[in-house]
Amino acid sequence: MTALIIDDEAHAVATLRNLLAEHCPQVEVVATASDVESGLRAVDLHQPDLIFLDVIMPRATGFDLVRELPKVNSPEIIFVTSFDSYALEAIKVCALAYIVKPINVSELINGVALAQQRIGQRISYERTRELLRNINNPRSATNRIGIPSERGLEFVETGNIIRCEGLDGATRIVMKESKDFLSSYNLGEFRKLLEAYNFYAPHKSHLVNLDQIVRYDKDGTILMSDEAVIPVSRRRRQDFLEQMTRL
Incomplete structure (x- = not known):
């Protein structure tokens, strides 16, 4: 303070x-x-x-x-x-x-x-208002959004987000050009917020930027640009492959 x-x-x-x-x-x-x-x-x-x-x-x-x-x-x-x-x-x-x-x-x-x-x-209050604004206006002109964090609001370009990882009710935001940070909002809130920006949830604990995928392996995992290996749940694999063919 x-x-x-x-x-x-x-x-x-x-x-x-x-x-x-x-x-x-x-x-x-x-x-x-x-x-x-x-x-x-x-x-x-x-x-x-x-x-x-x-x-x-x-x-x-x-x-x-x-x-x-x-x-x-x-x-x-x-x-x-x-x-x-x-x-x-x-x-x-x-x-x-x-x-x-x-x-x-x-x-x-x-x-x-x-x-x-x-x-x-x-x-x-400001966090909640910003989150609602983001959800109600899913595509701003700059693709810049406010994400509630433990410090306040982090304003980021959606293209700089590599992936989001659910952690016991919180979410870790992995960034391309800055440090990762934690948000108190759960992964479900980020699905609502980011799926309009070419993000996809291959697993209940993960949300990935489709533009940051390096490779999909036959064992049902995704290699991301930060070298993280993300599982794709069996029931989502067909849908995921269809999503990738539309890119």
């Missing part, structure tokens, strides 16, 4: 950094800023998941910054301030937490945990 600290007091930034490193190691502070203007530039540059935000700063307040954030997919906000009189306004702008300095470690840990939960829910 990436984070940005926006506070005009250097010692406060250093203190928060140290507390996060010690108690919330899942948070990666990617940048800091000392006012709203530089903070907005940092948000645009780094696209953080979370912002730790002071209220009173030179020329503008933390609330002014929140109002300038995009309405969709904006970072989660945790206010960290010396003033206890702005909590109601923080609630109005949907901040996750309002922490008064000196920072209470339990409040910090709870705020970060809530942010992590909220971000996870948002990623899950």
Whole structure:
């Protein structure tokens, strides 16, 4: 989870950094800023998941910054301030937490945990929406699709996928020009998604790109371009051979 600290007091930034490193190691502070203007530039540059935000700063307040954030997919906000009189306004702008300095470690840990939960829910929603978009629009102009992965969404060209392998409810995506990766979606979802792009399921645990097949052997196996040997189930062999003759 990436984070940005926006506070005009250097010692406060250093203190928060140290507390996060010690108690919330899942948070990666990617940048800091000392006012709203530089903070907005940092948000645009780094696209953080979370912002730790002071209220009173030179020329503008933390609330002014929140109002300038995009309405969709904006970072989660945790206010960290010396003033206890702005909590109601923080609630109005949907901040996750309002922490008064000196920072209470339990409040910090709870705020970060809530942010992590909220971000996870948002990623899950985006994954589902992208998968549905792919299924409903099976042939985009570029054949570029979004595949849900453990890191978020991997945007890939379908022609660069060699094969997909089912692994206990997850799927391993084997790529031609980049590292393999895992998706939490099962192989059945990828059959719906990729069969329109010249993919074929020769076996219940495998989905292959027909353009990446090197050879079909008499023993009923396929040699793929990554040198993997994929079985073709007996009941699918005739159908598979018919598919290959249409290429």
